[in-house]
Structures are given as C-alpha cells and as structure tokens.
Amino acid sequence: MARSIHDLTTPALLIDTTAFEANLAAMDAVLPGEALRPHVKATKSTALARHLAAGGHHGFCAATPREIEGLVAAGLTDDLLLANETLDTARLGALADRANITVAVDSDETIAAASTGGVRSVLIDVNVGLPRCGCDPADAPRLGEAARSAGLEVRGVMGYEGHLMMVADRTERVERTAEAMNLLLAAAAEVGGDVVSGGGTGTFDVNTHCTEIQAGSYALMDTDYAKLDLPFSKALSVLATVVSVSAKGWIIADAGLKAFGMDHGNPSWDDGEVFFCSDEHITLLPNTFESWRVGDRVRLWSAHVDPTVARHERFQLVNGDQVVDTWEIDLRHW
Amino acid sequence: MARSIHDLTTPALLIDTTAFEANLAAMDAVLPGEALRPHVKATKSTALARHLAAGGHHGFCAATPREIEGLVAAGLTDDLLLANETLDTARLGALADRANITVAVDSDETIAAASTGGVRSVLIDVNVGLPRCGCDPADAPRLGEAARSAGLEVRGVMGYEGHLMMVADRTERVERTAEAMNLLLAAAAEVGGDVVSGGGTGTFDVNTHCTEIQAGSYALMDTDYAKLDLPFSKALSVLATVVSVSAKGWIIADAGLKAFGMDHGNPSWDDGEVFFCSDEHITLLPNTFESWRVGDRVRLWSAHVDPTVARHERFQLVNGDQVVDTWEIDLRHW
Structure with missing residues (x-):
C-alpha cells in the first residue's frame, strides 16, 4: 500500500516519477x-x-x-x-x-x-x-x-x-x-x-x-542544469518539515546543508526565497507568510544533483504525494 | 599493528591525534x-x-x-x-x-x-x-x-x-x-x-x-574557525591520491566535492592552491610542480567540519603517517 509523503521521516529525497520517466523518454528519443x-x-x-x-x-x-x-x-x-x-x-x-x-x-x-x-x-x-x-x-x-x-x-x-x-x-x-x-x-x-x-x-x-x-544528471536534474535549454525537468527534491514559524516573517524547515550538495549554492523553493542554510535547518522567506504552520511540508530543489544524492541513504519515488517505491542509494562512498 | 596511511583507500578522513588531544585539553582548561x-x-x-x-x-x-x-x-x-x-x-x-x-x-x-x-x-x-x-x-x-x-x-x-x-x-x-x-x-x-x-x-x-x-567543532576544527583567535588547531584532513599529473602545471587528486562540505568554499592545501573541485576530483596548482608524481598522497583541509564529516563513513586516527585507530561515523543521516 502506498504511503503518503507525510509519513516520511524528513529530510527525505524524493524522485517525482512523472518527471523522471519523461526525462528518460526524452533522452531515449535522442540516444x-x-x-x-x-x-x-x-x-x-x-x-x-x-x-x-x-x-x-x-x-x-x-x-x-x-x-x-x-x-x-x-x-x-x-x-x-x-x-x-x-x-x-x-x-x-x-x-x-x-x-x-x-x-x-x-x-x-x-x-x-x-x-x-x-x-x-x-x-x-x-x-x-x-x-x-x-x-x-x-x-x-x-x-x-x-x-x-x-x-x-x-x-x-x-x-x-x-x-x-x-x-x-x-x-x-x-x-x-x-x-x-x-x-x-x-x-x-x-x-x-x-x-x-x-x-x-x-x-x-x-x-x-x-x-x-x-550522461547521468538528465534523469533527476537540478536547478543549475535547468537553466539550459534541455528537454529535461527537475525530478529530484528534498522534502522537509516546518519546525518553527517566526513572527519576524521566516519559517524554518529541517533540511540543511547536510541534506544538499552546496557547491552550486543554496537550494531553491517555489513558494518563496531561501534565506540561508544551517547544518540541519533551512530558513525560508515565504511569499505568503501567513499561511505557514509548524508541521507543514516543503519541497526544495537541489542546485547540484550529484553531491545531493550522495548525502542520502535512499530515494523515495513519489507520484504526487504518494510514495510508490523506495530505491537504496547503494553506490556511495569509495 | 598500525598501518600506514599509504595503505588506505582514498579519499579517507584523517584525525591527527596530536592536534585532536591538544584541542580537547585546551577546551577542558576552560570548560x-x-x-x-x-x-x-x-x-x-x-x-x-x-x-x-x-x-x-x-x-x-x-x-x-x-x-x-x-x-x-x-x-x-x-x-x-x-x-x-x-x-x-x-x-x-x-x-x-x-x-x-x-x-x-x-x-x-x-x-x-x-x-x-x-x-x-x-x-x-x-x-x-x-x-x-x-x-x-x-x-x-x-x-x-x-x-x-x-x-x-x-x-x-x-x-x-x-x-x-x-x-x-x-x-x-x-x-x-x-x-x-x-x-x-x-x-x-x-x-x-x-x-x-x-x-x-x-x-x-x-x-x-x-x-x-x-561546542563541537573545536575538537576537529576547519579553515573557517581557524581564522579566529581560538586555542584550537586543525585536526581533520582528507587524504587523497594523485591520479594524474598534467604538463600544464596542475595535478589531480581523487577527493572531490563529494568528500567535502562545500558551503564554506573549497578545501585548502598547504603545498599550493586549490584550482577547483569536481565530484570526485580536485585540481591542484602545486607551488613546486616538478616534484609531484602519480601515486603521491596529499592532505586537504576542510572549510567546514560538520558537513565534511557527514560525507564519510569513518575517521582514521593518525599519528604522523601511522593509522592508530578507526572510529565509525555512525550518527549520520536522519
């Protein structure tokens, strides 16, 4: 039975299966x-x-x-x-x-x-x-x-x-x-x-x-490659939980720079700006602050796929909010 | 029997026991x-x-x-x-x-x-x-x-x-x-x-x-904290092997941005400049290029201890070039 992403321990590394399969198909059409x-x-x-x-x-x-x-x-x-x-x-x-x-x-x-x-x-x-x-x-x-x-x-x-x-x-x-x-x-x-x-x-x-x-990055993509005119879209995100909401206008989620490859800079967020990353936190400046509550979940886009993947133990494959499979990231380290 | 660091698979994460114990003593003197x-x-x-x-x-x-x-x-x-x-x-x-x-x-x-x-x-x-x-x-x-x-x-x-x-x-x-x-x-x-x-x-x-x-970083330190007037010195380094020497004046070792926390920038090297990091490589510009050979080993200083440690499976504790103990980095992930 498929679980919801809301049942996952965070941070969790998600593959959007729709975007992923579209990336593979776009690659296969050429190569x-x-x-x-x-x-x-x-x-x-x-x-x-x-x-x-x-x-x-x-x-x-x-x-x-x-x-x-x-x-x-x-x-x-x-x-x-x-x-x-x-x-x-x-x-x-x-x-x-x-x-x-x-x-x-x-x-x-x-x-x-x-x-x-x-x-x-x-x-x-x-x-x-x-x-x-x-x-x-x-x-x-x-x-x-x-x-x-x-x-x-x-x-x-x-x-x-x-x-x-x-x-x-x-x-x-x-x-x-x-x-x-x-x-x-x-x-x-x-x-x-x-x-x-x-x-x-x-x-x-x-x-x-x-x-x-x-080629390898095409399958999952990142915000850096997404700047180019390529037929691939971002399939990889990091799911995090909002653990604190400040009246000063920022929210804090539980995915920090240990959950991302940071060499290409901060991750990105569709619902506002990334203020900064700490080891296990990300401070976010939401576009609409009032709607955010402790316990909400956010999805963050990695700036560089390879070193982000290497920080995690497994991929959670998701279709919308449903977890449909789990793949171990078993080729890490040296 | 103690092994040599030359027997380690690279990249390897080293703790210099002399610097480490001195850091602990300096902390204990105050706290x-x-x-x-x-x-x-x-x-x-x-x-x-x-x-x-x-x-x-x-x-x-x-x-x-x-x-x-x-x-x-x-x-x-x-x-x-x-x-x-x-x-x-x-x-x-x-x-x-x-x-x-x-x-x-x-x-x-x-x-x-x-x-x-x-x-x-x-x-x-x-x-x-x-x-x-x-x-x-x-x-x-x-x-x-x-x-x-x-x-x-x-x-x-x-x-x-x-x-x-x-x-x-x-x-x-x-x-x-x-x-x-x-x-x-x-x-x-x-x-x-x-x-x-x-x-x-x-x-x-x-x-x-x-x-x-x-406090935690004091035990191992990094190049960022080393800029301050603290009584702690760098005890953590990444050991890498030179795998290629270019006649153009650079050498390449096998520790890249998957072996370092990169949020505070490139690692540092005592024997020259770090040109840039790739996923599994670092390109170095040595002060004295002529002396470097494929198979040589280099020690690189991390810019940020926490996310560097979190990329590795274990510490190798070293006294000079001798490996005296191995400690698992068993508190990673979430």
Whole structure:
C-alpha cells in the first residue's frame, strides 16, 4: 500500500516519477540503447541503474571503484567503464572474471596500475580542454601502444568536455563541443579501437561526435542544469518539515546543508526565497507568510544533483504525494 | 599493528591525534566536565563521544533524532539534549526509559509534539538574534507555563548565538555575546529551571553567561574557525591520491566535492592552491610542480567540519603517517 509523503521521516529525497520517466523518454528519443552509457555517479543507485538497463542501456559509466563493485554485485556486468584514473586497480581486477570492466588511463603509471591490478581493457583518456585528467592529445598514440605492450586491450579513447556543459548559448555549445571532439577524434584515429566516449547532460545532443555519451544528471536534474535549454525537468527534491514559524516573517524547515550538495549554492523553493542554510535547518522567506504552520511540508530543489544524492541513504519515488517505491542509494562512498 | 596511511583507500578522513588531544585539553582548561555539553553534530561518532565522556563530559548535545538514538544505543544516556525543534518526537519518547532526554521547544506545536511523543523534559528555545528557531524572548514565560501544563519538566532555557560565532574581533564578540545572552538570562529568570544552554566553538570562552556551552567543532576544527583567535588547531584532513599529473602545471587528486562540505568554499592545501573541485576530483596548482608524481598522497583541509564529516563513513586516527585507530561515523543521516 502506498504511503503518503507525510509519513516520511524528513529530510527525505524524493524522485517525482512523472518527471523522471519523461526525462528518460526524452533522452531515449535522442540516444537509445548503447548510444547512451548512463553515468551512475549522478544517481548512485543500482535500483535506478536496473531501471535504465530495462530501458535498453546495458553499459554504465562510473566515477569510483566502489560504483563498479556495486554494479557488479547487482549483476549489471555487461560493459562497465570507470571513466576516471585510479591506482586502486586490484579491486577491479578481482572482478574481471565476472564483468566486462574498462578503465580510463592517461599516463604510464595508470597503465602500469591497470596491468598489475588485473584490469583487462582500457580507454586512453584524452584532455579536450577541461583542466583535469586526460593526456595531451599528442601523447595518446604513445600511451595506446604502451597499454597494448602491457597486455591491455585498448578499446578506444574518451575525452570529457566538462568545461562546456554549462555554456548557455546553444550555438556556442555546438561549436566548442565540435572543437573539443575534433581533438578526441584525431587521437581516436591514431589510437585505434571502436569506442569514442564523452559528453554529458549539457552536450547530450550537440556532441554528435562520440560513439557513446556519458550522461547521468538528465534523469533527476537540478536547478543549475535547468537553466539550459534541455528537454529535461527537475525530478529530484528534498522534502522537509516546518519546525518553527517566526513572527519576524521566516519559517524554518529541517533540511540543511547536510541534506544538499552546496557547491552550486543554496537550494531553491517555489513558494518563496531561501534565506540561508544551517547544518540541519533551512530558513525560508515565504511569499505568503501567513499561511505557514509548524508541521507543514516543503519541497526544495537541489542546485547540484550529484553531491545531493550522495548525502542520502535512499530515494523515495513519489507520484504526487504518494510514495510508490523506495530505491537504496547503494553506490556511495569509495 | 598500525598501518600506514599509504595503505588506505582514498579519499579517507584523517584525525591527527596530536592536534585532536591538544584541542580537547585546551577546551577542558576552560570548560571542564559539565560546563561543556559537546555537540555531536560536528563529529557524528559515538566512538569520539565516548572519548569525550571518558574525559569528564557526560552530557551531549545533538541536532537530529538519529543522533539521540545513536547515543542511546551506545550507552551514552546520562543527559542528552536535542537542541533543535522536532515533531518526530515518538522516536525520542520510545527511549525515555533508557536515557535522560531533553528537547528544545519554541512553540505550542512543538510542546504538544513533545508531550504526545512521550518526551519528559524540555528547554524553552529563545531567539537571541540568529534568524532561525527560538521563540521571542517575551513569549518564553508563557511557553514555559504551557510546557508545565502539558506535563513536561522545564529544565530551563537555551539560546544559540550562531550569528556571532565568526565575529573576528574578540572585543566585539564579547560585547555582542553579552547582549544576546542578556536576552536569554532575562528569559531564564522568568521561565525557571537550572539550565541556561548556549554557545559554540566561536564563543566558548566569551560566553560566560550560560551554565553549559554547546561546542563541537573545536575538537576537529576547519579553515573557517581557524581564522579566529581560538586555542584550537586543525585536526581533520582528507587524504587523497594523485591520479594524474598534467604538463600544464596542475595535478589531480581523487577527493572531490563529494568528500567535502562545500558551503564554506573549497578545501585548502598547504603545498599550493586549490584550482577547483569536481565530484570526485580536485585540481591542484602545486607551488613546486616538478616534484609531484602519480601515486603521491596529499592532505586537504576542510572549510567546514560538520558537513565534511557527514560525507564519510569513518575517521582514521593518525599519528604522523601511522593509522592508530578507526572510529565509525555512525550518527549520520536522519
């Protein structure tokens, strides 16, 4: 029997199933099946990943060894990519007989770690402009050869244009993504292999250069991505209870900065302004103060989906005010 | 046998035991025994709380029902204060035979919830200037009577001068704390009871007005509190592994914004600048770039201790590079 959200302990992390399913459908319309490699770092739930696999996406992208371990334990073993460099490769090698695992490498050291850890397949990670990991494009062919010499299968290349996800103007996003991906495609031609992996929610339909797109945030969304002209809407909110009403015109609810990723700023609220967040409180300035009572519930929108999800133990899937399912957020930590 | 920090999976949350013990000693010199009610919201570990209890602090302060439940389960039952308003009182009432639990109330609704939930003791929470919870000081006597009429023991008052914790000038901090606490003392005189609870790490020695101080951050500290003239030093760091070194002058380590509370900004690094944080990465600009290699380890200082601790499963207690103990962070979530 479905419970009401009013029965939930707060703060609680809600997925609006209508918005969520619409987001998945909008993505599938552009990137069906293996054209999308969903990134589990945004959602960190094998239950959610299973739902995506049932929709035809059998390959997954991960950011941590822990995420790979959890996906394998959940039986989602078809094609797992750790799209980050790691030296913690023995944990992945230990799973090599149970799952197809590919790891990003961008240096002699990470190639050596992959080889000695028992990893079998790699992508050469190429820097395409984001000041983070990835080799110089000119060094990619040498690293590809080094990986093959170390006994690793080189499936191709990856390059993440993360610095372009939030470019507001679509024409500029198209042009700069093409420039970045030209670097990657040139490296791919020399490295060999079938895979050219990149992209994200912000470039999911303008990055037409990769063989697969690594998007995750599209499923749940946040107020930052919602500023862009994307066909996805906010499906993730934090439910909180009003615990105090001040005659000075503010109300206080029981979801604070431990319930949100705060790197993109405060959460947002449809019924007024967010004044500030404390550890376990949010002080709100309602548009219509008089209507608020202790015990009322509010829904708050996260500014950044990934670190918000990572703060919670589970998703409550809701249809309006009814809780229709609960999914554990079981891929957290490291 | 003690392990080396080089054997830890990263990111890992480290407590430097030398700095930690010095912080506890500095606090005890000013607020021994029951003069301090350590706030577990900053540290979220019953192992750490037990260590404080062994040092003479038997009463604890909490921010969530979950923290109270965990303290009770750990046998730390002498005198527990939930220093926040809650309607989730049945969880606390269920523990009333096993522990002395007091709850903050600031309205008729929270008094009714305490009573119906089986809570036995309350403090009247008085607003002393922070735009958050707490009743108008003039309303405190009425609420005290209402609580007594509802069958609750009114142990006294609390008021948190959170808006004054980061006042840099000590003289100003002294004066404004006195002003805020005069409001609280006036309410206390009318409400009755023995307890006047307030304060925090920033005012631990300038708030000479309360019968007990609710401080927690002093034990581990962060870069924000370290700006003040306090006798506590940073004991908490996040250990990360360098996974990529770019010829462009930056290095990337595997602790990102999912390993830190980001509401007070980026973490800090003694050996260079923090360029930016991604979900699972930090891009660093080292002072001496040439010396850094893939596989090196870095220690990063958190800007805000409470939400950083809440992102991790355990503390690793270290003496230099040796891991001497592991404490679970078992009071997380809600």
